[in-house]
Amino acid sequence: MRAPARRMDDIAPFYVMDILAQAKALEGQGRSIVHMEVGEPDFSTPAPGVAAGKRALDRGLTHYTAAVGIPELRKAIAGFYQRRYNVDLDPARVVVTCGASGALQLVVGTLVNPGDSVLLPDPGYPCNRHFVRLYEGRPVDIPVNAKSSYQLTAELIDHHADETTAGIMVATPSNPTGTTVPQGQWPSLLDAAQRHGARLIVDEIYQGLVYDDSSQTVLSLTDEAFVVNSFSKYFGMTGWRLGWLVAPEDFVGEIDKLAQNIFLAPPTVAQYAALAAFEDDTIAELEQRRDEFRARRDFLLPALQALGFNIAVVPQGAFRR
Numbered sequence: 001m002r003a004p005a006r007r008m009d010d011i012a013p014f015y016v017m018d019i020l021a022q023a024k025a026l027e028g029q030g031r032s033i034v035h036m037e038v039g040e041p042d043f044s045t046p047a048p049g050v051a052a053g054k055r056a057l058d059r060g061l062t063h064y065t066a067a068v069g070i071p072e073l074r075k076a077i078a079g080f081y082q083r084r085y086n087v088d089l090d091p092a093r094v095v096v097t098c099g100a101s102g103a104l105q106l107v108v109g110t111l112v113n114p115g116d117s118v119l120l121p122d123p124g125y126p127c128n129r130h131f132v133r134l135y136e137g138r139p140v141d142i143p144v145n146a147k148s149s150y151q152l153t154a155e156l157i158d159h160h161a162d163e164t165t166a167g168i169m170v171a172t173p174s175n176p177t178g179t180t181v182p183q184g185q186w187p188s189l190l191d192a193a194q195r196h197g198a199r200l201i202v203d204e205i206y207q208g209l210v211y212d213d214s215s216q217t218v219l220s221l222t223d224e225a226f227v228v229n230s231f232s233k234y235f236g237m238t239g240w241r242l243g244w245l246v247a248p249e250d251f252v253g254e255i256d257k258l259a260q261n262i263f264l265a266p267p268t269v270a271q272y273a274a275l276a277a278f279e280d281d282t283i284a285e286l287e288q289r290r291d292e293f294r295a296r297r298d299f300l301l302p303a304l305q306a307l308g309f310n311i312a313v314v315p316q317g318a319f320r321r
Helices: 006-010 015-028 047-058 071-085 099-111 127-134 154-160 183-195 249-262 268-278 280-306
Strands: 094-097 117-122 138-143 165-171 199-203 226-230 243-246
Touching (some): 006 127, 047 268, 047 280, 094 099, 099 127, 099 165, 099 226, 138 154, 165 183, 268 280
Parallel strands (some): 117 165
Antiparallel strands (some): 226 243
């Protein structure tokens, strides 16, 4: 019998999910478990989103949509950028996806040729390097530390980039460190990417959960970066499996084509539920949750330091359960 494809030799499991399965099994046995494995807020989806999902079911909105998402949601996402960031965004550049992981797969699939490299910070989200390997690219892990707030810098990019570099991944806030890219550092990162003929791929999944600085988006500075976001973290919709991608205009058609072939369409009911995420009452509730996450961080930091942990850089974003 034929064996699995050799490319799978370079793709490790996402061990977090294995640990989660073990934790769930222990809970099923009556054990009390504190979940510190998977990046999931302990708040449930806000009631308006649940109600909107139920209405979609009652109305029979259960069929395929366009591969890039329903027009209403693409327009709502563009409106969110206008209200929160004062960024005018063409809804045609917004692609609704099967979670942020689906968005990253579409970016890598349309950007990276076999043998191309993608620069990634280390530590970083472990699945990213596997998306690159899946498309026969070469992930280049770049060690980062407290000196650079655990973020890539232009100097690091210049040192590690070469003629094969197709993309540079940045996460702000970072997963797992919670640090953000300072607003003043973006021009040098964009210049470095341009010098090497590469595209920035910016993970803004945790942007809604920034505490110490104002929330920001690289879209306020450029139309040439790929920006990935999600309804999972700030919006509290992890199980609905919905995210989005803002792509450079010249990539949208290719991304649409790839999405048609891989996913066919994002989850229909989830899309209609997500429309409620941008309502004023929902945003007010989400901001209260953000305040709670900030309070948890502010409580936990001195407690960890009292136990002898050295917190080299205070996390500016992400969340604590």
